[in-house]
Amino acid sequence: QSWYQLTMWPRAFLFFFLFIIFSISPVSSSRTPISYADHCASIVPESIPTVPDFTTFPFLQTVTTSHYTGGDRILGQNSSQFSFYDEKYLSFRISGNVYKTNTNGVYKIKAYLVFPSSNVYGLPRNSIYAQSYYSPQRRNLRFQLNGFWSESAGKLCMVGSASRYPREGDSHNLDAILKLSSAKNSTIFTSLVNGTLESLSPPDDPNHFQPISILAFPSMSDYNYTLVSEGFENGCPGGIDIPQSPSLGLPPSICSMLSGRFHTLELEYASKCDSLQNCTPFGGGIGYVPHVMSLQAIQCSEKDQKLRYLVEFPNSSYTGYYQSSNLNATLFGEGSWDAKQNRLCIAACRILNVTDSLVNAHVGDCSVRLSLRFPAVLSIRNMSGIVGQIWTNKTVNDSGYFDRITFRSSENEMVGVPGLKYEYTEIERARRSCPLKKPLKNKKVRYPTGYSYDMNFHMSVKDSKGKFSWGYANPFSVGDQFLGQEGFFSVAEGSSESEADTIDGGPLNISYKISFRALGDGISSSNLSVSPSGRVEISAEGIYDAETGQLCMVGCRKSTNDSLDCEILVNFQFPPLNSKNGGVIKGSIESTRKNTDPLYFEHLNMSGKAYYTIEARRSIWRMDLEITMVLISNTLACVFVGLQIFYVKKHPDVLPFISLVMLVILTLGHMIPLVLNFEALLFQNRNQQNELLRSAGWIEVNEVIVRVVTMVAFLLQSRLLQLAWSARLGDGNQKSLWVAEKKVTFVSLPLYIVGGLIALFVNWRKNKYNTTMLSSRAAFYQQHTLWGDLRSYAGLVLDGFLFPQILLNMFKISRESALSRAFYIGTTFVRLLPHAYDLYRAHNYVQRHFDESYFYANPTADFYSTVWDVIIPFGGMLFAVIIYLQQKFGGRCILPRKFRESEAYEKVPVDSNE
Helix, strand or coil, rough: CCHHHHHHHHHHHHHHHHHHHHHCCCCCCCCCCCCHHHHHHCCCCCCCCCEECCCCCCCCCCCCHEEEECCCCHHHCCCCCCHHHHCEEEEECCCCCCEECCCCEEEEEEEEEEEEEEEEECCCCCCCCCEEEECCCCCCEEEEEEEEEEEEEEEEEEEEEEEEEEECCEEEEEEEEEEEECCCCCCCCCCCEEEEEEEECCCCCCCCCCCEEEEECCCCCCCCCCCCCCCCCCCCCCCCCCCCEEEECCCCHHHHCCCEEEEEEECHHHHHHCCCCCCCCCCCCCCCCCCCCEEEEEEEECCCCCCEEEEEEECCCCCCCCCCHHHHHHHEEEEEEEEEEEEEEEEEEECCCCCCCCCCCEEEEEEEEEEEECCCEEECCCCCCEEEEEEECCCCCCCCCCEEEEEEEEECCCCCCCEEECCCHHHHHHHCCCCCCCCCCCCCCCCCCCCCCCCCCCCCEEEECCEEEEEEEEEEEEEEECCCCCCCCCEECCCCHHHHHHCCCCEEEEEEEEEEEECCCCCCCCCCCCCCCCCCCEEEEEEEEEECCEEEEEEEECCCCCCCEEEEEEEEEECCCCCCCCCCEEEEECCCCCCCCCCCCCEEEEEECCCCCCHHHHHHHHHHHHHHHHHHHHHHHHHHHHHHHHHHHHHHHHHHHHHHHHHHHHHHHHHHHHCCHHHHHHHHHHHHHHCCCCCCCHHHHHHHHHHHHHHHHHHHHHHHHHHHHHHHHCCCCCHHHHHHHHHHHHHHHHHHHHHHHHHHHHHHHHHHHHHHHHHHHHHHHCHHCCCCCCHHHHHHHCCCCHHHHHHHHHHHCCCCCCCCCCHHHHHHCCCCCHHHHHHHHHHHHCCCCCCHHCCCCCCCCCCCCCCCCHHHHHHHHHHHHHHHHHHHEEEEEEEECCHHCCCCHCCCCCCCCC
C-alpha cells in the first residue's frame, strides 16, 4: 500500500500543476445587463438601430487631449516616486459600427472607455535609449459601454461595466453610466467636451466609486476658427521678431509639418522676472515657474492654414510620451501660418473654473499670444530648430499681465525641411587647438564613420576631486547633414548625398550637443552654470577623423549672465570598431581661460562604453546561437535522463543504488527555473528594459519553447526519482542503503550550507563596498545581486551533481553500475558545455550587463569567469572519472589502500529459497 501511495505522487503533482494553470484563467459569469432606459431615458431616449453609419463621432477622439479627475479609489493616486510621470488621460474607442436608428439624428454606439495603467515609457531629451518607469498600482481599467448619441442635442449617454482586480485573482464588477455633452456648432469657446462617469452601485456597496469628471479637446470637422480670423493676416499683432535672421518657409501642406509633432520648448524669462505674479500667463495660481512648454496640435486645416493647439506648462523638465497635465497651467488656442514672415501666430485662452469637478470648466481670457519661427541657419550659438515668444495683449496695470517670455527648442525638430543649413564658425580654431594624429598603418583597425549611429554615446564625467556625473553626447550635424530624432542623418538641401558614403575622405566637420548632470554629491562647480532642468548644456563643433577616431571640438555654454562662453575645448577618442573587449570612449572638457578668469572651470574627464551598431548585430546573432544551444542542451538532458530510465528498466536491480540526494538536486535544477518563470511561460508579460536587443517577439517565442523542453526534462527527472524512491522502499533488505543515504545527507548538506553562507558573505562585502562607491541608482540595482549570487551558487551545486553519488558509493562500498555511462557522462557534458562556451564568448564578444541578453551560460545562473570556467569543467570531469572507477573497481577505490575495507562485504549472498 505504501508503494502504491508513493507511485501515485507524480500523478497527483501533475494534476495539481494542471489545476493551477487552468485556475489562473478567470471564469466569466453571466450577469444581468444594465438597463439603458432606467438610467439614460431622460438624456437620450432609447431608439431602434437600423443600418450602419459612418458619421464622425465628435467625442474623445484624441487620446492625449482627454483628461479626467477623481476616481482615486479605483484608479489610484500619484503616489509613485515618479509621480510627475503618471498620466491622467483616458482612451475612448468605438467598438464595431455606429448605427443609425429610427429616430433622426440619434445613433447607437458601442465603445470602450479605458483608463491606462501607470506604465510610462519616457525618453529624456536627447537620450539614446528609451527608459521605462513602471508603477504597479493597477492594471488598465476598461469599461465596456453601450448607449445612444443625439447629434442635434450634442448629448451622449452610455451604460456598462468594467472588471477590477484589487488583488490577484479577485475580480469586482464596476457598473457605471457615462454622460457627455458637446456643442454642435463648435468654436474655441464651445468645443470642449464635458462629462462624468458615475457609479451605478449604492454608496455602501464595495464597488461604488466617486464620480470621475472628464474634459476633452476633440478634433471636429465643423470647427470655426474665430480667434485668428481677423487681425492675423498681416502677422502676429504685438509680436516682435527675435532674433532677426532668415526663417524657414513651409510648403503649402503645413499640416504634415506642424500637426504631427509634439514640441517641447525651453522657456527663458526676463531678468526682471522676480515673482510668480508677473512671470507666467497664470500668475501665482499654479505655484511654480514653468521651465518648459509643450506644444501639441489637435487639428489642422490645410485649406485655411490654421491649427488648433494645446499649450501645456508642466512642473517638470521631463517630457514623456504621455504626460500628466495641469489644466490650470494649460492654454487652448488657435494658430495661423504667416507665409510672408514665415512664422506661426497663436492666440490662446486659459481654461477657467477647473476644480475637482471638470463639469463647469470652460474657455476664457484669450489675451495670450505666441509666435514661433524656424531659423533657416543653425550654428554653435543657436542649435534651436524653433524660437519664439509669449506675450499678452494686456497692459502693465491690467490683471493677468506678465512680462514677455522667449522660448527655444532643445532639439532640431525641423530636420528634413528644405532650406535648413548648419553654419560652422569655429572649425579653424578647433584645427589649431588639436593637431591631427597620424593614422595607423594597420588596415585592420577601423573606427566609426562620422555618419553612423555609433557617434552617440552615454558617458560619465569626473572632476579632479573624484566626483562623478552622468550625461550623454549626441551629434547634431555632420557636414551638411543633420541628425534626426530617430538617430539617422538627413541630407540638407544643396548638399551632395554621396557625402554620406564618404568614409575615408579625410576629417569631417561635425557638431555635438553635450549634456550632463550631477547625481547626489556630484560635480557642483559654481562656474558650471546649469539649465533649469539641472543640467550642464554644451554645444560644440569641430573636426572628426574617421581614420584615427579623434574628435576635437570647440564648445560653448551659457554662462551665469545669459551670455555664451565659447572658450571651451572638447576632446574625444573613439575605440576601434573591432575591439574584442569593448572599447571605452575617453575624453575631456576643459576651459581655455586662465584660472583667474571668473568663467574658468576645472578640467573634466569623460569616459563611456562604446556599444557600436556592429556589436548589436553580433549580439543578436549571439542570442540566436545561445537560444539554439539552450534548446540542444535541454533536449540532450531529456535524452540522457530517458536513456537512464531505459537503463534501469533493463537493470531494475541497480535502482536502489542511485543516490536520492543527487536525483533531488537534478529535479530541483529543472523545477526552480520553471517556477521562477511561470508567469513568462503562460503570459509572456515581461518588463522589457532595453528594446535595443529585442526583435519582433521572436526571442519570446523561443523562450517559451525552451521552457516547454525544460518542463519535459523536469517530468522525466521526476519519473527517475520516483522509480529510485519506490525501488528503495520496495526492497526491505536495503536498510544499509538508507543508512548510507543518511550519511550522504549529513556530509553533503552541511557542505552546501557552508558554501551558501560563503556566497552570502561575499555578497554582503560587495554590497557594503558598493553602497559607498556607487550612485543611488547603481546601489538600487545592487539589491538584486543577493539573489543572483544564490542562483550562481545553485548552478555550482548542479555542476557537481555527481558528488552525492560518489559519497553513496563510498559509504556503501558499492561497485554496482547504478548510472549508465550515457547518463553521467552526457549530463556532465551538458553541465560543463556552458563554461567552455563562456570562454569562447569572453574572447569573441563584448561583455555587457543586459540580463535579458544572455540565454546560455547566463552569469546569474552559475559562476562564470576565466578561472571558474577552468576549475568547474576540471572538477566535473574528475567526478565522472571517479564514478567510472567506482562502478568498475568499487566505491572506495579512490581512497588509499589502508582506508579501504574488504570488498567481500559489498555483496552478501542471499539464499535463493528465501
